Amino acid sequence: MTEPAAEPTVADAQAAKRTPLYDLHRELGARLVPFAGYLLPIQYEGILAEHRHTREAAGLFDVSHMGQAILRGDDVAAALETLVPADIQGLNTGRMRYTVLTNEAGGIIDDLIVTAGGSHIALVVNAARKEVDFAHLRERLAGRCEITVRDDRALLALQGPAAGDVLTRLAPAARHILFMHRETLKLGNVSCVVTRSGYTGEDGFEISLPAEDAVDVARLLLDEPEVKPIGLGARDSLRLEAGLCLYGNDIDETTTPIEAALGWTISERRRSFADFLGADIILRQLAEGPTRKRVGLRPDGRVPARAHTPILDAAGNPIGEVTSGGFGPTVGHPIAMGYVDSAHAAPDTLVGFDIRGKIIPGRIVALPFVPHRYAKT
Numbered sequence: 001m002t003e004p005a006a007e008p009t010v011a012d013a014q015a016a017k018r019t020p021l022y023d024l025h026r027e028l029g030a031r032l033v034p035f036a037g038y039l040l041p042i043q044y045e046g047i048l049a050e051h052r053h054t055r056e057a058a059g060l061f062d063v064s065h066m067g068q069a070i071l072r073g074d075d076v077a078a079a080l081e082t083l084v085p086a087d088i089q090g091l092n093t094g095r096m097r098y099t100v101l102t103n104e105a106g107g108i109i110d111d112l113i114v115t116a117g118g119s120h121i122a123l124v125v126n127a128a129r130k131e132v133d134f135a136h137l138r139e140r141l142a143g144r145c146e147i148t149v150r151d152d153r154a155l156l157a158l159q160g161p162a163a164g165d166v167l168t169r170l171a172p173a174a175r176h177i178l179f180m181h182r183e184t185l186k187l188g189n190v191s192c193v194v195t196r197s198g199y200t201g202e203d204g205f206e207i208s209l210p211a212e213d214a215v216d217v218a219r220l221l222l223d224e225p226e227v228k229p230i231g232l233g234a235r236d237s238l239r240l241e242a243g244l245c246l247y248g249n250d251i252d253e254t255t256t257p258i259e260a261a262l263g264w265t266i267s268e269r270r271r272s273f274a275d276f277l278g279a280d281i282i283l284r285q286l287a288e289g290p291t292r293k294r295v296g297l298r299p300d301g302r303v304p305a306r307a308h309t310p311i312l313d314a315a316g317n318p319i320g321e322v323t324s325g326g327f328g329p330t331v332g333h334p335i336a337m338g339y340v341d342s343a344h345a346a347p348d349t350l351v352g353f354d355i356r357g358k359i360i361p362g363r364i365v366a367l368p369f370v371p372h373r374y375a376k377t
Helices: 010-015 022-027 047-056 076-080 127-140 163-170 172-176 211-222 232-241 268-273 279-288
Strands: 031-035 038-043 058-062 067-072 096-102 108-116 120-125 146-149 153-159 182-187 190-195 204-210 227-229 292-299 310-312 318-328 333-341 350-355 358-365
Touching: 022 031, 022 038, 022 211, 038 047, 038 232, 047 058, 047 232, 058 211, 058 232, 067 076, 067 127, 076 120, 108 127, 120 127, 127 146, 153 163, 153 211, 163 172, 163 182, 163 204, 163 211, 172 182, 182 211, 190 211, 204 211, 211 227, 232 318, 232 333, 292 318, 292 350
Parallel strands: 058 227
Antiparallel strands: 031 038, 058 153, 067 120, 067 146, 096 108, 108 120, 153 204, 182 190, 190 204, 292 333, 292 358, 310 318, 310 350, 318 333, 350 358
8 A cells, every 4th residue: 555554463364354365375475464354465575566567567466355246127227327427328238437436415435347237237346345335235226226246256457568468368359358348258267257447557457257266367367477466555556656546545425526536437418417416516516616626746855745644835824635645666756646725736836745744845746647558449
């Protein structure tokens, strides 16, 4: 993670769940820490080396702690649209969309990926929010949809510029998968649901497969010369450089999609109908502008501005707070995201960071810090 991980207690480790790859992580020498209720690798050979390897070749991440579920119902897409602002009915089979679950106040319950499956919709949600999300879906969609939680599935993420070559070598049909599309492929003898997606800003794939086959497929991928195992530490620094939100840091139930610079997730049709939770507040902010905005931040020097660091204007007045921050290995200097008053949100606005009583100068910058390299064609 970008923020320093607290040293886990014995009780934390004993209470944490294991993913199907737990024994493989230990075999590979991972440093395991409790995260979102699971014992997961934060690093193997080191966050900096793993970050750079993913940017240069291909990294394999265990994201089996994420929540996977299937929604079924006669009007499943229309039903889900009552809870998210994205155009779900317009998704063709095999197409994916990033969206958010909203509450009545326009806040974000979670961000998630929705994939149209023809007779069903597949969901991938954040690990720390999956129980909240699934309860919310069951309550709000009762009588319209049935939700099946797929605890029997593992989830792997293969990310980096070499990911396409690696997967195509193992399954030639992978070369035809477009960004934000899904296909079913065989890796070895295992049938896997493969999407061209990820959360690093790089080209890559997420692979959903039966939990009992996860180790075999992971070994198959790791046998390829470009692939190394990567921990959650590098996953977090990669997503921060890509300007992507981390739930609980950059977005939460008190943050609207407009404040979070996620207005692009709200389709024109959904803006017209305004029939999702919190639509009145969200669409008002879209029209009038929010009072605060998520922005990119560049502290001067080498000292990172971590989460909760106060942000000050040129006169020393508080105007916001850092939500994610750390060192950007690719850009070679500290980077951060946070919220500031809208009047101070323009790129190149000079700001200060109150880091343990010392004011570090910096400025507002455009996101992302590192350009996205998704495979568009």
